[in-house]
Amino acid sequence: xxxxxxxxxxxxxxxxxxxxxxxxxxxERRILDRVSLQVAPGEVRVIMGGSGSGKSTxxxxxxxxxRPVAGCIELFGHDINTLSGQELFELRRHMxxxxxxGALFNSMTVGENVQFPLRExxxxxANTIRIMSRMKLEVVNLAGCEDLMPAxxxxxxxxxxxxxxxxxxxxxxxxxxxxxxxxxxxxxxxLDELILRLRDSxxxxxxxxxxxxxxxxxxxxxxxxxxxxxxxxTDTVENMRRSDHARIRSLINRIPDTGPVDADAYLExxxxxx
Amino acid sequence: xxxxxxxxxxxRVVGGVEEFGYGAALLVxxxxxxxxxxxxxxxxxxxxxxxxxxxxxxxxxxxxxILALANGMMMALQGIYTxxxxxxxxxxxxxxxxxxxxxxxxxxxxxVVAGRSGSAIAARIGAMQMSQEIDALRVLGVNPxxxxxxxILLAMVVMMPLLTILANAxxxxxxxLLCSLQLHMSLAAFTELTLASLEVADVLQGLTKSIxxxxxxxxxxxxxxxxxxxxxxxxGQRTTRSVVLCIGAIVVADMIFxxxxxx
Numbered sequence: 414x415x416x417x418x419x420x421x422x423x424x425x426x427x428x429x430x431x432x433x434x435x436x437x438x439x440x441e442r443r444i445l446d447r448v449s450l451q452v453a454p455g456e457v458r459v460i461m462g463g464s465g466s467g468k469s470t471x472x473x474x475x476x477x478x479x480r481p482v483a484g485c486i487e488l489f490g491h492d493i494n495t496l497s498g499q500e501l502f503e504l505r506r507h508m509x510x511x512x513x514x515g516a517l518f519n520s521m522t523v524g525e526n527v528q529f530p531l532r533e534x535x536x537x538x539a540n541t542i543r544i545m546s547r548m549k550l551e552v553v554n555l556a557g558c559e560d561l562m563p564a565x566x567x568x569x570x571x572x573x574x575x576x577x578x579x580x581x582x583x584x585x586x587x588x589x590x591x592x593x594x595x596x597x598x599x600x601x602x603x604l605d606e607l608i609l610r611l612r613d614s615x616x617x618x619x620x621x622x623x624x625x626x627x628x629x630x631x632x633x634x635x636x637x638x639x640x641x642x643x644x645x646x647t648d649t650v651e652n653m654r655r656s657d658h659a660r661i662r663s664l665i666n667r668i669p670d671t672g673p674v675d676a677d678a679y680l681e682x683x684x685x686x687x
Numbered sequence: 688x689x690x691x692x693x694x695x696x697x698x699r700v701v702g703g704v705e706e707f708g709y710g711a712a713l714l715v716x717x718x719x720x721x722x723x724x725x726x727x728x729x730x731x732x733x734x735x736x737x738x739x740x741x742x743x744x745x746x747x748x749x750x751x752x753i754l755a756l757a758n759g760m761m762m763a764l765q766g767i768y769t770x771x772x773x774x775x776x777x778x779x780x781x782x783x784x785x786x787x788x789x790x791x792x793x794x795x796x797x798x799v800v801a802g803r804s805g806s807a808i809a810a811r812i813g814a815m816q817m818s819q820e821i822d823a824l825r826v827l828g829v830n831p832x833x834x835x836x837x838x839i840l841l842a843m844v845v846m847m848p849l850l851t852i853l854a855n856a857x858x859x860x861x862x863x864l865l866c867s868l869q870l871h872m873s874l875a876a877f878t879e880l881t882l883a884s885l886e887v888a889d890v891l892q893g894l895t896k897s898i899x900x901x902x903x904x905x906x907x908x909x910x911x912x913x914x915x916x917x918x919x920x921x922x923g924q925r926t927t928r929s930v931v932l933c934i935g936a937i938v939v940a941d942m943i944f945x946x947x948x949x950x
Binding site: 473476477478498499502503505506508510512513514516517518519529530533534578 | 729814815819820829830
């Protein structure tokens with residue numbers, strides 16, 4: 414089987430991500446139920462949902478870290494389930510990921526973390542690699558921090574360093590898991606600005622997974638709302654604000670979702686003996 | 688009651704088989720990357736192997752030396768004491784030579800490395816698993832087995848036989864010291880008698896065992912690290928489990944080996 418020629422494909426206008434009818438289970442529990450979505454080149458897509466909505470699972474699938482039970486995921490027009498390990502490896506050079514906790518390598522300095530993809534995937538000399546990594550650290554406002562260890566960084570700095578590592582290979586597709594989790598509003602607003610700046614300057618597609626309404630509304634071109642493993646809606650920010658879907662309204666107005674209490678079931682739960 | 692027991696037993700058997708299979712897959716995958724990693728632009732890096740050799744091998748030298756010395760002296764003491772009743776104290780020398788080179792040198796090194804590195808490796812990989820560093824490696828297009836396991840495997844397979852040679856020498860030296868005191872003979876005479884009663888095959892048997900131990904420790908500790916989940920509690924359990932399983936695997940493998948080689 415010939416290698417996917419990713420470099421030519423990513424320039425075209427085919428969707429960067431196309432998910433069709435993705436269904437997955439965790440044990441007996443269904444996590445995602447026939448989820449379909451498309452992300453166009455240059456788009457900032459926010460995937461929103463509360464805890465347990467399946468958004469983290471969806472992200473793991475998009476990254477090729479999990480295999481779906483049913484359905485298909487295409488990245489740059491390639492079905493990642495039919496790719497061999499080597500082909501997936503090639504494809505991943507065009508993707509950058511910033512994990513929720515940063516996932517910086519604790520045994521390396523910030524600089525070495527950012528240089529890591531370049532050292533693993535290119536044959537550039539050490540000097541060029543250093544300059545390139547410093548450029549990315551400048552982009553995320555972390556100039557001069559390259560000799561610090563990840564343990565010495567604050568929460569916001571870790572996210573930015575992880576972002577620098579994610580973009581150091583100039584990816585065509587960037588994933589960002591919970592950019593504002595655990596950050597104060599000011600730092601989180603800075604990160605939002607940074608995401609938008611990256612989209613404009615590097616012309617990349619960005620997928621942000623978050624539960625933060627404010628930041629979602631600020632950065633998204635399109636929002637996909639995930640609830641209990643199903644997609645409630647995929648639309649622009651404006652249309653989402655105007656939506657009269659009950660669960661979306663309660664999400665926007667931050668009304669907790671409490672169903673009616675079933676007295677018999679409640680009694681059964683309390684008195685159950687195993 | 689019976690049903691719960693059988694269900695539990697079944698789960699455990701399936702779990703055990705699964706874990707064994709995972710370990711075997713890990714070995715095959717490591718060998719694959721060692722063999723053709725550089726063709727796929729994913730070489731197993733020499734610098735990483737050297738760092739692992741330092742951690743696994745060189746730093747273990749003091750502990751191995753102390754344990755081997757003490758063990759050699761104890762064995763000599765016990766041997767002399769037991770053989771005295773038969774008036775055959777001098778027979779302690781071939782006994783020491785054979786048991787140390789065939790058995791105890793490799794076993795001492797195995798247990799020291801299982802305790803030191805078996806726990807450290809499981810904890811390190813487990814912590815990386817929990818902080819999503821393993822996921823990060825995978826999405827950065829770096830195979831975790833190639834990057835983490837293969838260097839450890841190579842370092843272990845090189846360092847453990849070397850440590851075993853050291854342990855053999857030190858343990859025999861300890862035994863010699865005691866013999867020279869108790870049996871009023873010179874160290875030179877002890878050395879001569881030892882060498883006379885040893886065959887190359889005896890030493891090779893110990894070294895072969897140490898290579899088997901090296902592979903076992905690597906696979907057990909790495910697979911326990913990768914299987915870590917459930918926060919700090921889970922990490923602690925996995926680390927403990929890694930050491931216990933490493934030592935268990937070593938002793939069982941040693942027994943099987945000895946059974947077949949000593950017939």
